[in-house]
Amino acid sequence: MTTTAPASAADDAQLSDPAAPDDRFEPVGVTPRYTSPGVTISPDAARGWVRRLGPVIKRHRLLFGVSVAAAFIALTAQLAVPAVIRSTIDQALDSRSRELTPFIWALVALGLTRGAFAFAYRYGLYSMAYKIDYDLRAIIYEHLTRLSFSFYDRIQSGQVISRANSDIRSVQMYLAFAPLMAMSLLSFVIALAFMLSINVVLTLLAIFALPGVYLVGVRLRNYIFPLSWIVQSRLADVATIVEENVTGVRVVKSFAAEGQQVKLLGRAAQKLQWAMVRQVLARAHHAPIMENLPRVGIALVLLYGGWLVIEGRLSLGTIVAFNAYILMLQAPFRLLGFFMMLGQRARASAERIFEILDEKPDIVDPVDPVVLDEPAGRVDFEGVVFGYGEGPAVLDGLELHIEPGETVAIVGRTGCGKSTIARLLPRFYDVRTGHVSVDGVDVRQLQLASLRANVGLVLDEPFLFSTSIHDNIAYGRPDADRDEVVAAARSAQAHGFIEQLSDGYDTIIGERGYTLSGGQRQRIAIARTLLVNPRILILDDATSAIDVHVEEAIHDALRNLLKGRTTIVIAHRLSTISLADRVVLMEGGRVVASGSHSSLMAGEPRYAQVLAHAEDEPGDDEAPDGLEREIEATRSRGLLEGIEATVNPLGPGGMGPMGGVS
Ligand SMILES: Nc1ncnc2c1ncn2[C@@H]1O[C@H](COP(=O)(O)OP(=O)(O)OP(=O)(O)O)[C@@H](O)[C@H]1O
Numbered sequence: 001m002t003t004t005a006p007a008s009a010a011d012d013a014q015l016s017d018p019a020a021p022d023d024r025f026e027p028v029g030v031t032p033r034y035t036s037p038g039v040t041i042s043p044d045a046a047r048g049w050v051r052r053l054g055p056v057i058k059r060h061r062l063l064f065g066v067s068v069a070a071a072f073i074a075l076t077a078q079l080a081v082p083a084v085i086r087s088t089i090d091q092a093l094d095s096r097s098r099e100l101t102p103f104i105w106a107l108v109a110l111g112l113t114r115g116a117f118a119f120a121y122r123y124g125l126y127s128m129a130y131k132i133d134y135d136l137r138a139i140i141y142e143h144l145t146r147l148s149f150s151f152y153d154r155i156q157s158g159q160v161i162s163r164a165n166s167d168i169r170s171v172q173m174y175l176a177f178a179p180l181m182a183m184s185l186l187s188f189v190i191a192l193a194f195m196l197s198i199n200v201v202l203t204l205l206a207i208f209a210l211p212g213v214y215l216v217g218v219r220l221r222n223y224i225f226p227l228s229w230i231v232q233s234r235l236a237d238v239a240t241i242v243e244e245n246v247t248g249v250r251v252v253k254s255f256a257a258e259g260q261q262v263k264l265l266g267r268a269a270q271k272l273q274w275a276m277v278r279q280v281l282a283r284a285h286h287a288p289i290m291e292n293l294p295r296v297g298i299a300l301v302l303l304y305g306g307w308l309v310i311e312g313r314l315s316l317g318t319i320v321a322f323n324a325y326i327l328m329l330q331a332p333f334r335l336l337g338f339f340m341m342l343g344q345r346a347r348a349s350a351e352r353i354f355e356i357l358d359e360k361p362d363i364v365d366p367v368d369p370v371v372l373d374e375p376a377g378r379v380d381f382e383g384v385v386f387g388y389g390e391g392p393a394v395l396d397g398l399e400l401h402i403e404p405g406e407t408v409a410i411v412g413r414t415g416c417g418k419s420t421i422a423r424l425l426p427r428f429y430d431v432r433t434g435h436v437s438v439d440g441v442d443v444r445q446l447q448l449a450s451l452r453a454n455v456g457l458v459l460d461e462p463f464l465f466s467t468s469i470h471d472n473i474a475y476g477r478p479d480a481d482r483d484e485v486v487a488a489a490r491s492a493q494a495h496g497f498i499e500q501l502s503d504g505y506d507t508i509i510g511e512r513g514y515t516l517s518g519g520q521r522q523r524i525a526i527a528r529t530l531l532v533n534p535r536i537l538i539l540d541d542a543t544s545a546i547d548v549h550v551e552e553a554i555h556d557a558l559r560n561l562l563k564g565r566t567t568i569v570i571a572h573r574l575s576t577i578s579l580a581d582r583v584v585l586m587e588g589g590r591v592v593a594s595g596s597h598s599s600l601m602a603g604e605p606r607y608a609q610v611l612a613h614a615e616d617e618p619g620d621d622e623a624p625d626g627l628e629r630e631i632e633a634t635r636s637r638g639l640l641e642g643i644e645a646t647v648n649p650l651g652p653g654g655m656g657p658m659g660g661v662s
């Protein structure tokens, strides 16, 4: 599979040192080249959108000032050209009262000046726009990293991505275009003044058709604007289908739904094509009118002006100069419509961007944070009530106390709030009432970074990045050397299979790690967390796709690795639960029983029921023989008897839930 590293970074590395393929991926977290813009938009939502962007624009005021000055000089040179031509024709060619060469030199000088300053202002304004583009992207990204989980629960990732890309683009385009437009209008005014000073009637004839150009422009815009929105949204539809088909290709193929998907894409593409053809049609109708209307002005000028020249009341040079000015006059008229459309779009885009930037992160460092340094690892949930957003309480008066070094398994029916407990400890969300504390300090008083560095969370569906296995494992500690990475991989029982991959630790894994099996991904995720060596470890179904024997080896390694590590294991499998010192049973948002596996088996009928139910629903990745092996293994440890006796009156070997699965 090819890599998806940002092209620029990859290019840089390859250009500077083609012999170092390892440099293509910068270790995540080590990005010294990043410079933060250090400003943000104005928080005052009552202001207009350009004013809210003020602080960002102000950062580049020097570049802006220089560019505008250059634009002004280029403009003056441009406006002077027709005047010089007029004198050339009248004085050097017609009356021969003056030499021709100085005029030619003057024209060359004006041309060069205009060229040089046009280069300067274009370069200046566009680079300013791209600097603002960079700033906005950085501001949004920095803000996104601060936003809490509750925000990501609500918003669709596609929305965030489009706001961080196309919306920034439309704002940036407008900001680059606005000064150009202002200059263009200024040139209109100056050209008009020149013309009026020469001859008022001719000027009026020349601009006779311009309101028509404007009106056609407005009409076109009114027609095109809704169409361009339709095109945009249909483009997004097509992109969504393509994206879903690529990322969801495994689902599409497994349901043999390719034909259906192709039809879906075909229909979306057809709708897009219809809108685009409409747009072209509208342009084709209006563009010739817009182009030819000003020629009416030119014709009138030639007619009336020509007559004046023949009568000897006007010089030939004046008519030629007039023609040149008429061409300059049209540009702003034609651009104005486009500019207004850009303005509307930029405003809508800016508002969409502000919507994200105005979102307040709800989980922030306290004013006077306590730094969690080498904690003992005591964890307490006291009277915790919690629900997502405005939703019903998921945890309702939860009491859970875990001693330093203890390994506790949390067991409960699916959806009872086990993962929620795992999310409250590293403070992904705040409790409604009660306390979550580490070593007796409420997590809301702790410095977030120190809390999260000490609480390692491994999920069942780990997210891996499309980089090398080494970089994935070293994600939390990019400075770790190969030996440390290998040691972590060994503890997670991943070293063996990594060695067998084509490039070992340097193997680049496909998007989200799809080139690995579910169990392999889980082991890499465990290694990634072990490398950070957190004092408190939470395994949320983190070994669900790993086979029982390997899982046992992982737990043995975990035990040896750090004596006294507090571990919370959330599991459905008996084999996993059996590795814990203590088991707590959850129901109705609270802990209803706690004790050793055997004591719960003996005294808590609900426990056996939950376990039996869980064993009834093996994970997707579970191969039948793996399951059989697991049942064998657990049976051999004498763990199944109790369950079978409780839920299966026929006894071991009868047609109980276990018999049903195997
Ligand atoms: N981000 C979220 N936003 C809103 N509701 C959520 C969110 N995450 C979970 N829930 C709800 O909270 C409840 C508890 O979910 P939780 O993930 O803690 O269950 P669980 O015990 O881990 O289940 P499982 O065993 O299936 O993993 C569920 O009813 C779920 O629908």
Ligand SMILES: [Mg+2]
Pocket: 418, 419, 420, 540
């Ligand atoms: Mg869960």
